[in-house]
């Protein structure tokens with residue numbers, strides 16, 4: 001309990017009070033209840049559906065003995081209420097099975113912060129031990145840093161030693177920190193505005209997200225997580241608006257960033273291919289649909305197995321798309 005920050009402690013105390021009010025037990029121990037909430041936060045897992053949409057929270061005694069890695073060798077998925085851990089790579093006998101507790105997209109500092117705040121440990125996984133080394137600095141600059149404004153240059157930028165701004169590590173161009181600050185402020189203003197819009201006026205929300213996207217394309221590297229999140233938000237609203245063609249364009253825009261951020265066998269990458277494939281299939285782009293659905297199935301059969309309804313639907317769609325591609329080729 002001593003590691004918990006004050007804000008969190010207050011929240012646990014409030015929740016303990018609520019429990020006390022509901023139960024009305026005479027000798028209830030508020031400190032113990034608050035401690036139990038803290039233990040729950042470290043040991044519980046978010047129960048999700050096949051498409052990783054959160055449904056609730058569950059405490060699974062066996063699953064809760066599994067430790068975390070930002071480069072995990074297993075994933076936790078749910079089949080209804082049943083928690084299933086699947087290997088995503090060969091795990092040699094005697095090696096520890098590790099899952100990720102957090103969104104692995106962030107740079108090392110972001111991930112470390114999330115792990116310390118919720119789980120109270122310093123991660124020493126193969127990704128985190130590289131903190132500060134050149135590979136890690138480059139990854140961080142690409143995922144969360146600024147882009148070079150040099151024409152056609154895709155270099156990543158690091159803060160210059162005189163603190164005037166950011167220097168491109170490829171072409172040497174300086175980006176003034178005032179200019180960066182101004183764009184960042186504009187993005188912040190629009191982001192505050194769009195939060196209120198998303199539920200009330202989706203058309204306006206898409207328009208505002210596109211303004212944010214333009215600013216982010218100017219500011220961030222093309223594989224930046226911020227830009228990826230904005231495009232995800234646009235994609236989600238376009239799907240709600242049934243703007244399928246444009247939704248497909250946005251889904252395709254997110255894929256290279258997903259490949260970079262989630263790489264290899266990751267359920268989120270599989271699901272993004274699946275969304276692309278479904279849109280392509282719906283829009284009659286059969287060959288592209290076969291390609292995307294195949295990529296989705298290759299990943300998701302590892303992370304999700306093949307027995308769930310969700311996977312059966314994916315494999316059925318893939319078969320349908322393949323059959324149509326064969327028919328098109330033959331006619």
Ligand SMILES: C[S@@+](CC[C@H](N)C(=O)[O-])C[C@H]1O[C@@H](n2cnc3c(N)ncnc32)[C@H](O)[C@@H]1O
Nearest residue numbers: 042043064065066067068069119120121123124
């Ligand atoms: C769900 S429990 C995991 C099982 C726990 N290690 C045990 O022995 O019961 C989560 C807690 O385990 C510890 N933990 C998990 N992964 C870790 C890691 N990679 N390095 C250090 N501690 C870790 C942290 O204290 C975290 O709050």
